Amino acid sequence: MLKLYDTDIESRLLLGTARYPSPEILRQAVLASRTGIVTVSLRREMAGGRTGGAFFSMIRDLGVRVLPNTAGCHTAREAVLTAHMAREVFATDWIKLEVIGHHDTLQPDVFELVEAARILCAEGFRVFPYTTEDLGVGERLLEAGCQVLMPWCAPIGSAMGPVNIGALRSYRAHFPEVPLIVDAGIGRPSHAAAVMELGFDAVLLNTAVAGAGDPVAMAVAFAGAVEAGRAACLAGPLEPRDMAVPSTPVIGKAVFS
Numbered sequence: 001m002l003k004l005y006d007t008d009i010e011s012r013l014l015l016g017t018a019r020y021p022s023p024e025i026l027r028q029a030v031l032a033s034r035t036g037i038v039t040v041s042l043r044r045e046m047a048g049g050r051t052g053g054a055f056f057s058m059i060r061d062l063g064v065r066v067l068p069n070t071a072g073c074h075t076a077r078e079a080v081l082t083a084h085m086a087r088e089v090f091a092t093d094w095i096k097l098e099v100i101g102h103h104d105t106l107q108p109d110v111f112e113l114v115e116a117a118r119i120l121c122a123e124g125f126r127v128f129p130y131t132t133e134d135l136g137v138g139e140r141l142l143e144a145g146c147q148v149l150m151p152w153c154a155p156i157g158s159a160m161g162p163v164n165i166g167a168l169r170s171y172r173a174h175f176p177e178v179p180l181i182v183d184a185g186i187g188r189p190s191h192a193a194a195v196m197e198l199g200f201d202a203v204l205l206n207t208a209v210a211g212a213g214d215p216v217a218m219a220v221a222f223a224g225a226v227e228a229g230r231a232a233c234l235a236g237p238l239e240p241r242d243m244a245v246p247s248t249p250v251i252g253k254a255v256f257s
């Protein structure tokens with residue numbers, strides 16, 4: 001079972017709650033995915049004068065753990081304030097920390113991210129930082145007090161899937177004991193299976209399900225892919241080779257001449 005901070009989590013699929021065609025489809029997709037954790041953007045839902053009230057109570061009624069996020073924040077200060085609000089709204093000290101540094105790529109501002117992580121961990125938050133696959137930044141986040149790391153595999157919403165498999169492989173090898181969740185950029189179930197096969201502990205995704213032609217059916221597909229990838233990782237997949245290896249033994253074959 002996956003342990004995140006002190007909590008055991010059964011499903012290794014974490015789901016975002018934005019951009020669904022309707023709240024009812026979101027509800028059905030969450031149930032179909034069998035996820036145990038959904039992430040919710042405080043700023044997005046409270047933007048434009050909306051209070052987010054009806055949406056937040058629908059999320060609370062889903063019966064899954066809520067991981068509020070600081071999506072839309074661009075500075076450590078904004079992210080810390082948003083985390084405080086999230087703690088009030090959802091009565092949780094879990095926070096998915098996003099501090100965006102670049103408009104086109106939605107790449108994290110890793111300097112502000114580490115600063116916000118340091119402040120929030122010191123305040124007792126359980127921080128889940130959305131980060132790049134940079135090893136040094138990962139180390140700084142652990143020093144700040146994070147016990148989970150969430151490297152991207154591609155820009156948020158891009159659906160590109162793992163663009164730098166080598167970097168993800170190194171990340172896993174560099175932090176063998178840390179729970180690692182691939183967050184952002186996954187487009188297809190095969191992408192989720194691929195990163196799970198690399199040994200990542202879980203995946204978090206939103207757009208690939210919310211934007212699918214049939215989000216509920218896609219949620220089912222992702223649930224299966226994440227389980228398959230995890231099972232394959234535990235089963236010890238072969239490493240690719242440059243040369244052919246005959247699958248039929250040569251010794252003992254019949255000789256006709």
Ligand SMILES: CC(=O)[C@@H](O)[C@H](O)COP(=O)(O)O
Pocket residue numbers: 015016017018039069071130155156157158159183184185186204205206207208
């Ligand atoms: C919902 C959320 O937290 C996103 O910011 C997250 O990073 C998912 O990204 P995708 O939409 O690319 O799956």
